[in-house]
Amino acid sequence: xxxxxxxxxxxxxxxxxxxxVVRLGPNLWGASFKLMKMVPAHHIVDSALASGEIGPDTVxxxxxxxxxxxxxxxxxxxxxxxxxxxxxxAMDERLCRRVADLGVSVEMCHTPSPLGEYxxxxxxRLAEVRARHADHFWPRQYDNPLNPASYSVVADHLHRRLxxxxxxxxxxxxxxxxxxxxxxxxxxxxxxxxIGVDTPGSVLFGQPDQVRELRGLGNSVxxxxxxxxxxxxxxxxxxxxxxxxxxxxxxxxxxxxGPTSGAAVAVxxxxxxxxxxxxxxxxxxxxxxxxxxxVYDDRWLDAEPSRRSTGExxxxxxxTGESDWTWMRWNRRRLTDLHAPAHAGAxx
Numbered sequence: 001x002x003x004x005x006x007x008x009x010x011x012x013x014x015x016x017x018x019x020x021v022v023r024l025g026p027n028l029w030g031a032s033f034k035l036m037k038m039v040p041a042h043h044i045v046d047s048a049l050a051s052g053e054i055g056p057d058t059v060x061x062x063x064x065x066x067x068x069x070x071x072x073x074x075x076x077x078x079x080x081x082x083x084x085x086x087x088x089x090a091m092d093e094r095l096c097r098r099v100a101d102l103g104v105s106v107e108m109c110h111t112p113s114p115l116g117e118y119x120x121x122x123x124x125r126l127a128e129v130r131a132r133h134a135d136h137f138w139p140r141q142y143d144n145p146l147n148p149a150s151y152s153v154v155a156d157h158l159h160r161r162l163x164x165x166x167x168x169x170x171x172x173x174x175x176x177x178x179x180x181x182x183x184x185x186x187x188x189x190x191x192x193x194x195i196g197v198d199t200p201g202s203v204l205f206g207q208p209d210q211v212r213e214l215r216g217l218g219n220s221v222x223x224x225x226x227x228x229x230x231x232x233x234x235x236x237x238x239x240x241x242x243x244x245x246x247x248x249x250x251x252x253x254x255x256x257x258g259p260t261s262g263a264a265v266a267v268x269x270x271x272x273x274x275x276x277x278x279x280x281x282x283x284x285x286x287x288x289x290x291x292x293x294x295v296y297d298d299r300w301l302d303a304e305p306s307r308r309s310t311g312e313x314x315x316x317x318x319x320t321g322e323s324d325w326t327w328m329r330w331n332r333r334r335l336t337d338l339h340a341p342a343h344a345g346a347x348x
């Protein structure tokens with residue numbers, strides 16, 4: 001293992017945000033986070049406190065269905081500010097109880113939009129919440145450039161531990177973690193390959209919006225911070241493949257993560273086996289506590305055929321909207337260039 005000592009070690013507060021680096025294969029490492037969304041939550045809230053955007057009586061408000069809400073709840077409790085979260089049933093009862101215990105007010109959106117998604121419904125409710133609180137701060141996780149910028153500390157941590165990397169693989173939801181970490185790592189290796197992990201039915205890389213079983217990656221709205229030109233490959237990984245690799249990661253390495261991490265691990269093993277000379281890291285953002293009654297329950301897995309593995313990925317030349325595992329050479333193009341000819345030489 002290569003150790004890089006030219007960069008200073010992080011302070012204690014920052015060190016708590018950083019992932020454990022775990023070897024998963026001969027050329028593959030996992031960046032195993034306890035709560036990855038603490039990285040942007042910490043950076044965005046601290047920046048707003050420093051600038052005066054958050055004052056003594058400011059209410060923090062945000063739309064979320066998962067771990068970003070928990071991260072904000074922890075941060076809001078630490079800085080003693082009120083927090084209102086607008087969410088949907090994907091935020092399960094256990095997580096709702098946990099954020100409530102941290103003093104959070106939860107606004108639950110029970111009815112989806114006519115398309116079956118909740119994000120646009122949540123944003124409409126968030127507008128109502130903002131109107132009720134004249135003194136409020138909205139972190140805007142999907143559009144705030146401080147979200148990707150916050151991951152510089154993660155990139156520096158990975159470089160210190162492993163030296164220059166050849167590939168970074170990770171799930172894409174807002175785009176913050178993959179865009180921010182990749183951009184920083186490319187200071188050391190401009191040729192670093194970025195492989196984004198999406199899921200069927202997500203609009204992020206050009207598929208039509210559909211109901212998605214996997215949560216924590218994919219999106220029904222296009223985040224402003226998502227820089228498509230960062231990515232060399234995109235994989236649309238279905239739920240069954242994510243579940244299989246989630247369980248396999250726990251059984252083989254003792255790493256207790258959720259299916260967002262499982263989807264990324266599926267792609268990472270596939271990539272690393274085909275690129276044995278590439279020093280590769282996969283981002284593992286979510287813990288498994290919320291999934292004990294689902295992904296970690298064999299009876300739940302056996303109840304629906306779609307929850308089982310679908311096999312090897314199939315290469316496509318454009319987003320298909322199919323439900324099986326497909327992948328595409330994205331080649332660092334813009335979304336608006338989706339139907340333009342790809343530049344030769346990018347991707348593998």
